[in-house]
Amino acid sequence: MSQLVVKEKEVTLLELLDRILDKGVILLGDVTISVADVDLIYLGLKVLLSSVETAERMRRAAIQRSMLDAGDEK
Amino acid sequence: MKSDHMMYLYAITDQPKRVVPPVLGLEDVLCLSIPYQDIAAVVSPLTAAKVVLTESNLWRHEAVVEALMADRTVLPARFGTVLSSEAAVQAALMANYADFVANLKRVCGRVELGLRVLWDGGESRLVAPDRSKCMGRQASEMGGRSYLLTRLEEKRQTQIWRQRAEVLAADFHLSLAHLAAESTYQVLVTPRMLLVAAYLVERDYVTTFQQIVNTLKTVYPTLDLLCTGPWPPYSFVSAGTLTANEKERDVRV
């Protein structure tokens, strides 16, 4: 997988996140989001959560997952 | 009973009689449309007690909203919007009816295009307070007065830099804003991010918009730019409010 394609997907995700988590129709008292211990947000994103340790755990999980996926990615 | 399930909201739409596209929502379930007068809420029932913030769910949410956007007007919901039941959805539609109708009218036939522009600051810009220059020395060695004078000069340079940025960003923005029904615009979100803007553009104008951005690319070769879209109009829908019978839910991290 070329570097440029990876970066495009990353910025697209970041652009999506900026919109989908922060904007759009908001109804009072409606947000129920929680973070799974294992599922990750995205490799490299560190600002998303204030929880330093959770973010670091996710980062490690993300790195591991990307190493496992490296063979499958086109 | 389906109506007892919690409902995950994707979007408010017009054309309530239109069939919901067979796109799978969160938890791999089909979405349904809950109508109210001439609008509808597109939701999917949730079995889990919480919505998990994962990349997969984010893309899933977006896929549903975009499938809807293909053949109707949408007000995209923020990710993680969950209502307690079908009845609660009905109540929300009723309570916010006027608001939703007005917003649907505003964004009808339009999409959101995003633009980000980076700059290198230009030659006259000093690096943001490089106080490390002072750090290496003893306080007495530097002198309080000369420290303050240095800071004063830095502040003046920053002012010039900031003004230059405003002019540049405004110039960029003006080339595009005329194509949009509405736009948002922010300068210097970070020192490198010169401009962040969103444009609510008629679908038919998207190609023209793209062409202008490409032109700007050549006119400003030292700037880095990123134009993305078309997106559902996340940045252009205002918040609705719910009536008192829906309780505040926790954001658990």
Next chain:
Amino acid sequence: MSVSDAQNRVSEKVLCATDDLEAFATELEQAGNALPRRVNADPEGVERGLAKLVLTLIELIRQVLEHQALQRMESGSLSDEEIERIGQTFLKLDARMEELKRAFGLEDEDLNLNLGPLGDLL
């Protein structure tokens, strides 16, 4: 449905871009602040999180005070002696903050001091 399947359902989003996408990724991470900040309940992280908060506040106050001092210096309402003393105080404060930042492994970027509209006041 895998992540990439769901992602592929969403049409290509990048309409136009110059080459330095990596820079955008970095800047977007820095500028992003999607979820409300919460204090980390984990004991190890608490100290660092609090240090970050405290240092950010100190930096903010430092900037406000410095701004005022510079204004007064420019308007000529400070004596030479006062200028020297105030300058020395800021130098010492700077040195102290650098020490604290080093102790907690924090960089300037970590203090995330993007004041937005407040920045215009300074």
